[in-house]
Amino acid sequence: MDVDSRKFIELSATAVRNESLKTSMGLLGAGLSMRRAQAKAGLAEFDALRDEARDIKNDVLANLDAYLEAFEAQVTRQGGVVHWASTDEEARDAILAICRDADARTVTKSKSMVTEEIELVPHLEAHGITAVETDLGEYIIQLRRERPSHIIAPAIHLNKDEVSETFFEHHRKLGYNERLTERADLVGEARHVLRDKFLGADVGISGANFLIAESGTVVLVTNEGNAELTTSLPKTHIVVTGIEKVVPTFEDAATFIRLLGRSAAGMEISQYTSFITGPAREGDADGPRNFHVVLVDNGRSRMIGTEFQDMLRCIRCSACLNHCPVYLSVGGHAYGSVYNGPMGAVLTPGLSSIGDAGHLPNASTFCGKCEEVCPVRIPLPRMMRAWRNRESEAKLNPVGMRWGLRGWQWLATHPRLYRLATRLGIGVLRRIARGDSSYLSHMPLAAGNWTRDRDFPTPSPTSFVAQWEDKL
């Protein structure tokens, strides 16, 4: 998994000054949070469903091996094949091998975060296989050679004019010479271009929202219909997904489906919810002859039994992104990880390392909004805090931070020296303020990051505790 959050500060500084991104993020945040709130208000048992969903996932994670083996047995019984991939490399190799068995030259893909995680498309292309993203947002960013910036709206960082320009540049060679300005026309053109790809593909690759253990069924929740064309037209269908997606029964899947659309976009249900069980049967009019499921671990099982296990409950709805003031300030690309926002801040260091992803769990005010909206009640702030502890224990955070906090703790547990040291510090600030000004417009060292954008109220010369003692 390609993760690098080391440039987070520079990238976020650029992002907050990007007016177009600011507009997109403003619309995303306001629109989806309002729609989620309306959907929640319209379903009396919404919070009870969240408890139920949390409990189902906790049971799954406590018995993950059993549920996965049950799922495998059912897939096998239906005539499909399950492949177990413990790393991203094993997953890529397994998928490439299936594609080669199918003599595949062209592959269509529906949206899948796991294929982004394992960097599947570059791998297939490096081996001479053309892979076409068919989700509209994914298609746009594939043309631009960008990564998704949001789980369900991968091209949210772009505006209509940028999409228009991208289509004009790439579709001209296919004979589309008009520069389109209307949204509907842009969608229509993409649909035209993709139609041939759907019909010509040798293999279709999809993700999965849920895997149902009792029946070996793969559940796909989408809005564009592209996943249905991807999974039913080619002779071979490969499902690529994480091991944590399994749920015990159809009934359980229904609980999650009721939560997913509402949490993601305030939708009671998505446009398409497909239940795919094995390859085409004898006499079926269409459907793939070959059905494969690649179950990807890639660091997930490592999180089980740790303080990060609850993260594996995540159903990738994006509610935490849509409500996060940090994500909505910088967009997804600043994070340097395919998983971004609050869920990415916890999951990314779990799948890679805290060394590579250090900024992600640090860039949070712990405002708690993410946990408030999470459909499976993941305690995201608590786990970001746990990553900060791990980072500090490994001495990977800035040395000034570690010593500063140690010094603060020492002072706070030695109250007389605390009084002396804080009085000296306040004296320095008051000298900078020249005694009379009520606000400081400049402060030294790291505190200068405060006064760069705002003033600091000049502290009073004598602390409350000292004044109170004097009055007694």
Add this chain to the structure above:
Amino acid sequence: MSEEKPRRREVALFATCLVDLVRPDIGFDVARLVLDAGFKVVVPPLQTCCGQPNYNGGDKSGAMAMARRNIDLLMPYEYVVVPSGSCGGMIAHHYPELLSGDTVYAGRARRLAERVYELSRFLVDVADYQPSRRLEGTVTYHDACAGLRELGIKSGPRTLLERAGAQVVESGQAEACCGFGGTFCIKYPDISNAMLERKVADIEATGAATVVAGELGCLMNIEGKLHRTGRPIAARHFAQLLAPEQKS
């Protein structure tokens, strides 16, 4: 039945490091409010910081040391009042979790948690306080994150302001984070500033003359931006507005 007047119950005031060191006048406002509500105020003289910077900054063992010390300091009191949702949440919500594996302090942390009150919760739920102060004009309230989401502080401060006669106008994003976040605003100044700009624009849109909150960190952040950008809006802790006028 005793002929004596019932003894006033004792409240320990944990001022928080920011109120203590930056805005001591708020500490006195809190003390006057608690007195006016019929309680005796004690200020434990050895109080320092609740440990949030360490707890949130990856220094778990430092935070545990600070938590144990504060538990020792505050255990003797029947009520502990804190004029901050985040410090109150730290003591009431995070100390028990932090010390859950500590055979000596786990139980003490849980018992202390039952006696720690964020100021508005104490005034409304325990004291059923009717402010003697009269307020005029419109204010808007900023829900500081930790108070709102860890302690469920929402209606209490508004109730008190309205009881005093203020008109509370709601902003569109009262529950949105202001971008303070302790060391966050120093570590990620660009993101913090983006959040703060949205917050002050939201406050300004209400037309209120004053923005009120129960968290000094947020207030310093918001006030600093209002002052830097020349917006004629005051930022006040609700204790500052509600405290009875000082008798000279």
